[in-house]
Amino acid sequence: MELFKSLTVILLGSILINNYVLSRFLGICPFLGVSKKTDQAVGMGVSVIFVMFLATAVTWPIQTYVLSEFGLEYLETVVFILVIATLVQLAEITMKKYMPTLHKSLGVYLPLITTNCAILGVTINNISDGYNFIESIVNSLGAGLGFLLAMVLFSSVRSKMEGTNVPKALKGLPVTLFAASIISLAFVGFSGIVDNLWG
Amino acid sequence: MEIIPAALLMLITALIAALILAFASRYMGVKVxxxxxxxxxxxxxxxxxxxxxxxxxxxxxxxxxxxxxxxxxxxxxxxxxxxxxxxxxxxxxxxxKLVAYVHCNGTPDVTQRTAEYDGLMTCSAMCLSCGGPGLCKYGCLGCGDCASKCPTDAIFIKNNIAIVDPEKCISCGICIKVCPKHIITFIPVEAKVAVICSSHDKGASTRKKCSAGCIACGKCERSCPYGAIKVIDNLAVIDYEKCTGCGICAEICPVSCISKLGEFNIKYRYKPTQNNDISK
The missing domain is CATH 1.10.15.40 (Electron transport complex subunit B, putative Fe-S cluster)
Structure with a gap:
C-alpha cells in the first residue's frame, strides 16, 4: 500500500505539479511547434510517452550499473544523449518493419523528439531525484502524460485563437506565448494538492 | 589519466550503438x-x-x-x-502554373512624391510612415522588400518599381506576403495581358496622382469580346479563366495601364504610354 501511495504521488506530481512543459519549461519547442492541430498534438504526445518510457528503461540501468560503478556519473548527459538517439532510431526501424500503420501515424514525430530536452530532462531528473527503477518508470510515464495533457490543452486553445482578431503586433508567436504563460499559471494552482493526497 | 576510462566508456557505448543500428538496418530495414x-x-x-x-x-x-x-x-x-x-x-x-506580377507602373516620370523620406529604407518601414512618400497610396514603394526576400533573385528594382522576372520566378509567394501594399499577385504563366495599377481611388483622383493609373473608365470592360474584364472598386480586374489573350484591352486603354506580357513583359514591362493624353 505504501508503494502504491508513493507511486501515485510521483505520477500525479509529474503530470500536474511538475509538468515538464508548463512548470519546468522543458520541451517548449515541440509544444509551440506541433500544437496547431489537436490530432497532431495527440500524435506527438503519444510518441513522447513512448520515447520517455523507453529512454528511462534503458538509461536508469546504465547510470546505476555502469556509470556509478566506474565513478563516471559526470558523463551522464553525453551518454544519455547517445543512448536515447540510438534507441529512437532503433525503435523507428523496428516499428517501420513490424508495425507500419503505427509508424505512419507516429513515425514523423520520432526523429523530432530524438534529443528533445524534455526526454533528456526526465532521464536526468530520475537520477538526481534518487528514484529507484519502478519509481523512475512511473515518473517518466507521468511526465509523458503531462506532456500529452499540455499539448492537447494548448492545441484546443490555439484552434480557438485561429478565428479571433488578434492585434497585428501580437499575431503569430507573441500571442501564442501569452496563451502558453496563462495555461502555465493555471497549473500553478495544482501545487500542494498531491502532497496531502493521502492525509 | 582519469580521461582514459571515460574515453573508453564513450568509445564502447558509441561502438555498441553503431553496431546495433547497423545490424538493425541490415536485417530489419524496409526496402524503400x-x-x-x-x-x-x-x-x-x-x-x-x-x-x-x-x-x-x-x-x-x-x-x-x-x-x-x-x-x-x-x-x-x-x-x-x-x-x-x-x-x-x-x-x-x-x-x-503561376508567376508573381507587380501591379504598379508608377515610375518617377508619371507620379510624384509628396515628401522626402529619410527613414529606414525598407518598404514596410516606409509604409508605416503615412503610407509612404508617394502621391499614390496604393503604388509600389520601390525599396525592394520583395527583391531582398526573393529566394531566386527574380525581382529587381528598375525606375523605382519592382519587376519580377517570370523566367526565374518559382511562384513561392514570399514576395506576395512581404509586400506591405499588397500589389503583387499571382497571374498564370501563359497570361498575355495584365493590369499594371492597384489604385482603388476614383478615376479623377487617380489621374491627378499618377498619369499611368487606372481611371476606371470601363473602356476595357466594354470592348472585351469575351467579357473577361470587370471594373471592380475603381480598378480593372482581368478574369484569366475567360481571357484569351487577344490584346484588345491593352491597345484601347487610354492610360495604357493594361500591359501586354511575354518576352519578359515586352522587355521590362512596356513604357507608359504612347497615347498618354487623356483628351484623345
Missing amino acids: DDTVRRVRNCLPGANCGACGYAGCDSYAEALAKGDVGPELCLPGGSEVARLTAEILGIDPCETR
Whole structure:
C-alpha cells in the first residue's frame, strides 16, 4: 500500500505539479511547434510517452550499473544523449518493419523528439531525484502524460485563437506565448494538492 | 589519466550503438522504393514543412506517386525542382502554373512624391510612415522588400518599381506576403495581358496622382469580346479563366495601364504610354 501511495504521488506530481512543459519549461519547442492541430498534438504526445518510457528503461540501468560503478556519473548527459538517439532510431526501424500503420501515424514525430530536452530532462531528473527503477518508470510515464495533457490543452486553445482578431503586433508567436504563460499559471494552482493526497 | 576510462566508456557505448543500428538496418530495414530514395536525396532535408507535407520523406513519397509537382519545395527552389523533375521524367515548366506580377507602373516620370523620406529604407518601414512618400497610396514603394526576400533573385528594382522576372520566378509567394501594399499577385504563366495599377481611388483622383493609373473608365470592360474584364472598386480586374489573350484591352486603354506580357513583359514591362493624353 505504501508503494502504491508513493507511486501515485510521483505520477500525479509529474503530470500536474511538475509538468515538464508548463512548470519546468522543458520541451517548449515541440509544444509551440506541433500544437496547431489537436490530432497532431495527440500524435506527438503519444510518441513522447513512448520515447520517455523507453529512454528511462534503458538509461536508469546504465547510470546505476555502469556509470556509478566506474565513478563516471559526470558523463551522464553525453551518454544519455547517445543512448536515447540510438534507441529512437532503433525503435523507428523496428516499428517501420513490424508495425507500419503505427509508424505512419507516429513515425514523423520520432526523429523530432530524438534529443528533445524534455526526454533528456526526465532521464536526468530520475537520477538526481534518487528514484529507484519502478519509481523512475512511473515518473517518466507521468511526465509523458503531462506532456500529452499540455499539448492537447494548448492545441484546443490555439484552434480557438485561429478565428479571433488578434492585434497585428501580437499575431503569430507573441500571442501564442501569452496563451502558453496563462495555461502555465493555471497549473500553478495544482501545487500542494498531491502532497496531502493521502492525509 | 582519469580521461582514459571515460574515453573508453564513450568509445564502447558509441561502438555498441553503431553496431546495433547497423545490424538493425541490415536485417530489419524496409526496402524503400528507389525513386523515392533518389528524390529524397535531392530534397534539402530541412523537414521544414513548407511544401505542406510532414517532412521531406513524405513529400518525396508524394512526388514519386505523382500526386504533386516538384515546385512546392521552397528552400530547394528551382534547382531542386529541376533535379527532381529530371528523376521523375517530367517537365519542371509544365508543373509551374503561376508567376508573381507587380501591379504598379508608377515610375518617377508619371507620379510624384509628396515628401522626402529619410527613414529606414525598407518598404514596410516606409509604409508605416503615412503610407509612404508617394502621391499614390496604393503604388509600389520601390525599396525592394520583395527583391531582398526573393529566394531566386527574380525581382529587381528598375525606375523605382519592382519587376519580377517570370523566367526565374518559382511562384513561392514570399514576395506576395512581404509586400506591405499588397500589389503583387499571382497571374498564370501563359497570361498575355495584365493590369499594371492597384489604385482603388476614383478615376479623377487617380489621374491627378499618377498619369499611368487606372481611371476606371470601363473602356476595357466594354470592348472585351469575351467579357473577361470587370471594373471592380475603381480598378480593372482581368478574369484569366475567360481571357484569351487577344490584346484588345491593352491597345484601347487610354492610360495604357493594361500591359501586354511575354518576352519578359515586352522587355521590362512596356513604357507608359504612347497615347498618354487623356483628351484623345
